[in-house]
Every structure is written in structure tokens, then in C-alpha cells.
Amino acid sequence: MKIAFTSCMSFTVFAQQPVWDQIAAQRPDRLLLLGDSVYIDAPPYPIGMTHPKDMAPVEFLQHVLARWRTQLDQPQFRALVSAVATDAIWDDHDFLWDESHGEGAISKIINRENIRISRALFNAFRRALDERLAPGSFPSAYNDASINQTHEPPPGYRHRALSPGLQLHLTDGRSWRIGRELLGANQRAQIEAKLAAAPDAVHLIASGSVVQADDDARWAQFDDYTWLLGLARKYKILVLSGDIHANRFKSINLGDGRWLHDATASGAAVCKLVGTGSKCQNYGLLTTDPAALRLDFFSHGTPDSVGSWAIDRNTWQTTSVA
Ligand SMILES: [Fe+2]
Secondary structure, eight states: OEEEEEOOBOTTTOSSOTHHHHHHHTOOSEEEEESOSSOTTSSOOSTTOSOGGGSOHHHHHHHHHHHHHHHHHOHHHHHHHHHSEEEEEOOHHHHSOTTTTTTTGGGOGGGHHHHHHHHHHHHHHHHHHHTTTOTTSSOOSTTOGGGOOSSOOOOOOEEEEEETTEEEEEOOOSTTOBTTBSSOHHHHHHHHHHHHHSTTSEEEEEESSBSSOSSSOBGGGSTHHHHHHHHHTTSEEEEEEOOSSSOEEEEEEEETTEEEEEEEOOOSBSEEEBTEEEEOOEEEEEEEOSSEEEEEEEETTEEOTTOEEEEETTTOOEEEEO
């Protein structure tokens, strides 16, 4: 099985988006979008606005709907996700805006309606992906009933058994990210139950945030980090992450022959610093066979300096692949 994975694209920053044609040429079986599929807070804003946090809910709804609509109408993206089974998780830029966790935005009453709106649009995006963008699968008007329900659930955790030996966990890393909590107790319990039900399988944990990094959006600054390392001492876990606008592969040695791997592919169609810096065309490719998982990373359609790696399914150790 071939799984392409990437994150971070913005039509307003990078309209051409050749990365989707590059991914299509690999003929993947699945695509994973690891967050920041739209940038709610990337300019341009409606006239008179300086930031989406200043918008009234109806303006915010129209603004966020337009962001999703333009991404779904981006021709190369549309062709790929119409043809390939695609799963998406969200990150801060599709949830509210950059640094929204640091300012405690999730807990402020003033943001409650805008969070309902961003949930509604992201849930609509997931439904459209599930339907391979069938006509009418995504709302075109801001007053469409499907995105105006009083109680809009958070996207939440999703699990897919890709095969008995390969399990995919799609986390919701934004709905319960409060203080030192990243996933919240309920979501952690859901994941633990699925891991325990397939103790010998390889578990792919899709996460917007990387496990370790220098910036603020990493597992290592949350209490959930200790929980994740504990699970990796028991189960074979490969985190697939986004966020950092670069590709990266990092393995954490937990001792006693145990490892936690984190494969990051980020910067599908955005600039290095969102709106400025060099334009990124990054993605990763996970290829599985009965003996090993192979990871390849690409930038601008060519192999990235991150290199190619194999993870032995039995020992869970990595080797560099020429
Ligand atoms: Fe991003």
C-alpha cells in the first residue's frame, strides 16, 4: 500500500499547487492531509478587516467558506482528491488562527460561534472527501442548512483499519487542546482502546503537531507526550505529522529496543513563513510491504535531503535506504 501524506496549503498564497500532480504521479492508494488545509488567517481579508478574529460570525462564515471552496476548486487538488481516498485532520489554521492555543482562544466565549463555524466547515470538507467531491457534497452558499446547525460536533477522533496489520488513527489535536492537554482524556481513551485491540499491528497516528521540535506546537510541551511515549513502549507507532513547512524524519530511542518514529511532511503549497519566503512543494510517501515500511520525502518533485528510510516491521528499527 502507498500512502501519500502532506499538510499546509493556501490558495491565497500559492494558487498553482503543482504538488498534487506530483503526488498523483506516484499513484498512491490513499492521501492523508495533516492539517492547515486552509489558512483562515492568511490575507487577504474582507475590506476593513485586519484579522479574522475581528469578524462577526456571518462574515467569518462567509470568509471561511470561501477559503474551503477555493481549495476544493483548485484544479490539481480537485483531480487528486476526486480520484484517491483521502482523509484529513485539522490544525490551528483551519481551526481558528495561528497561536490560537497560546492565547486560550478555545475557552473564550467570544470565539464560541466562530469555533462552531470552523467545525461545520471542516466537517463538511471531510464529508466531501468521503464522497470524492460528488456534486453537491460541499455547500456553496453560506446559508446552507448543513453548515448552520446549532450544535456542530467537533471533528473528533477517527480510526481506520487499513489492513489487519496497519491501523490509522486520525487525531483531533485542536478541539480539546487546553492548557497542557493536547488530545483530552476521552480521545486518549479511544486511541488506547484501538491500540489494545490490535497489539501486534503497525499504528499510524496522524497528528497536526510534530512530536519534538523547537516551536511551540509540539507534543513535547503537553502532558500527552508522556502518554504517547508510554504507548510507544508497548506498540509499534509511527506518527505522521505536519505543521513545520518542511519534511523531516525523526526517531526517538526509548531504550530496550523500543522506538517512536515521527515522519513529517509539511508545506504542500505555502511559503516557508506562510506568506513570505520560498514556496514549498513538499510531501511524503509511505510504502508498506509485509516486512518493512518505506518512507520517501519529496520537495519540488524530487527526493528531499531528508532521505529515504525503512522501518523493519518486526524490530521497529530504521535503516537509511539508498
Ligand atoms: Fe501550516
